[in-house]
Amino acid sequence: MAAEIRLHVFTGTDASTDGGSAASFSFLSIDSAADDQSARVSNPISIPSSGCAYSYEKWISACVSVAPDNNVSNFQVWGSPPGQAFPAGTCWLVGTAPYGSGSTPTDTSSSIATSSLADATSGAKYTWDSASYAAAGSMTRYLVMQLQVEASASPGDWGPCDLNYSFDEV
């Protein structure tokens, strides 16, 4: 049977509150799994007059909701297709952490999400988790993400930038 993988968003103390299977996600100025337009409008990240501002970290894990025949592995992520650059003055940062060892999401500069997703492409992906998982209910490492906003950014809708991911199944 083909494996089924769902993406879950975690919030709260030690990123321990599972928001369930996510259909999408948003960078917000609050620690929330909300992903709708009204949440984004009500909780924007303010453009700083100097330096950088940050969204709350977004903690995501891939959940094996239906077990594979053998295992799933090689989880990788990359950003929007080449040519679809992120809006100027913003940087989508990523990092990983072991599942179950989360930290409370912060809206200061993340100590985990420190790599730019823009540097990861379909030809040079960012490694999310290289371990293999066989059982239903297994969770991958957290993918920790944060939106960095510089003073040069323009206000308004950041747009539907894509997080692409892949995993292998045998």
Added chain:
Amino acid sequence: MPGWLRKRRPSPPVPAALVFDREGGGLAVFPDGPGWLEVARPLLESAPRAGLRVPGRPVVWLVGPPFRFFYRTVGRISSAGHVQERFACLTNGRVTLWASEDGTISVHSGEPR
């Protein structure tokens, strides 16, 4: 130095059948539609080696073993939603065949990325 340059064209995604050549340890790909002819024509004469009964049709050989087979799911999530697409992948390390769920196959050089 004079020379002749030709732009390399990517393989089109075409419906295809895969047949193992047990004697030669290879794999034959039979596109049902047009495409790959430049690659396939020089190999047509080798088709009987696999005991194939469709002479004259294009064939591409993926030389092996060893082969490595797996499925790869590619997902995309954003504020606009979440979608997934699943591919079957066969590679000998130098050439990789990708088969989508609608049965189309495309060929890429090198290891799967």
